[in-house]
Amino acid sequence: MLIGRSKQQVFGYIKAKVQDKLQGWKRHLLSPPRKAVLIKSVAMALPTYTMSCFKLPKVLCKDIGKMVAKFWWGNGESKRRMHWTSWEKMSHVKGRGGLGVRDIEKFNDALLAKQLWRMLTQPNLLVSRVMRSKYLGRAQDWDKDPPKASSWIWKSLMGTRKLLNK
Known part of the structure; x- marks a missing residue:
């Protein structure tokens, strides 16, 4: 596979897919456990195949993390919500006080x-x-x-x- 200089452009489809999934879920009022299941099973699983072959740009990984964090803390409205803890702490395993959501870059x-x-x-x-x-x-x-x-x-x-x- 030929990949040019702009990795953002080549791998941009991953960000678009994750954003589409999250936008579809924002319409529904979901409880925190349901949000966590959707994030772990769908949003974080979308780029897995591509990530097993290619190193994704750091900017793309951070953007996906930001989108997921906004979805987690939001309630379906377009206004911004307070993030009560850092996404780094939330990506810890459940036994250490996190949600068990994977850090995309480390994964x-x-x-x-x-x-x-x-x-x-x-x-x-x-x-x-x-x-x-x-x-x-x-x-x-x-x-x-x-x-x-x-x-x-x-x-x-x-x-x-x-x-x-x-």
């Missing part, structure tokens, strides 16, 4: 690290062989930054090396 990194781990532990997979032959000529190239001419998929995967090393 994106985790999915990419999972793909990279899969490529490293299963070298006979077709994707592993193709990526290794195209980008990793020698084992020493693992520590180097990806070439500028490499695909956005490879750059995304290699961006999670530090997370994978931890």
